[in-house]
Amino acid sequence: MQQPTTIAEALKRRFPEQVVLVVTRAPDGCANVMAVGWTAMASSDPPMFMVGIDAEAWSYALIRETRAFVVAFPSEAMGAAVLHAGSVHGQGRDKLKEAGLNTIPAFHVAAPLLADAIANFECELKEIVQPGDCPLIFGRIIAAHVNVKADLRRLYTVASGHCLAGVRPIPETMIRPPHAPPDPFEANSSP
Numbered sequence: 656m657q658q659p660t661t662i663a664e665a666l667k668r669r670f671p672e673q674v675v676l677v678v679t680r681a682p683d684g685c686a687n688v689m690a691v692g693w694t695a696m697a698s699s700d701p702p703m704f705m706v707g708i709d710a711e712a713w714s715y716a717l718i719r720e721t722r723a724f725v726v727a728f729p730s731e732a733m734g735a736a737v738l739h740a741g742s743v744h745g746q747g748r749d750k751l752k753e754a755g756l757n758t759i760p761a762f763h764v765a766a767p768l769l770a771d772a773i774a775n776f777e778c779e780l781k782e783i784v785q786p787g788d789c790p791l792i793f794g795r796i797i798a799a800h801v802n803v804k805a806d807l808r809r810l811y812t813v814a815s816g817h818c819l820a821g822v823r824p825i826p827e828t829m830i831r832p833p834h835a836p837p838d839p840f841e842a843n844s845s846p
């Protein structure tokens with residue numbers, strides 16, 4: 656049975672919601688990081704990400720200026736760093752250092768990769784569109800990197816108010832289509 660409610664109320668039922676870290680580098684060399692929950696794959700050929708970034712964010716200014724950024728998938732161990740990245744404005748401070756996030760150079764873009772992330776994607780700005788109140792930034796993925804530790808768990812937002820946690824499949828509820836690849840988290844599955 657369904658009952659009508661407000662959009663805001665119904666949206667509280669959307670969790671878990673993906674969260675990523677968007678990493679940028681200013682022309683003066685200072686790198687920055689922010690948390691982004693409004694994100695999705697936007698194209699597979701060419702591969703593209705979409706990130707919704709508020710126009711007030713320092714990261715938005717840096718992406719517009721440098722036309723490049725990195726999207727990193729945080730692991731569940733990175734929760735405190737994600738909250739820090741998502742709660743302070745990066746202009747004039749070293750948020751990566753404050754958050755204890757280790758970086759390594761990317762191959763193609765000036766923004767660094769996050770050494771402990773599950774995966775990093777180097778992106779070139781494709782376009783920015785704004786159909787509502789939030790600019791949607793489309794980035795073409797030009798290189799990708801994965802953590803050698805294949806069993807790290809992704810961090811998600813699991814409840815309102817930026818409550819973050821690693822998520823696990825619930826075996827009793829899992830439905831596997833006939834030709835699904837082996838589950839990388841199952842002990843005996845091949846990598």
Ligand SMILES: Cc1cc2nc3c(=O)[nH]c(=O)nc-3n(C[C@H](O)[C@H](O)[C@H](O)COP(=O)(O)O)c2cc1C
Nearest residue numbers: 689690691692693708709712713714741743744745
């Ligand atoms: C879990 C989480 C998700 C967030 N999602 C978004 C988002 O999708 N878009 C956005 O503009 N800000 C989002 N924020 C807030 C930004 O990360 C925050 O405003 C940040 O301080 C911006 O950093 P900057 O000014 O250094 O770029 C999120 C914060 C958290 C903690």
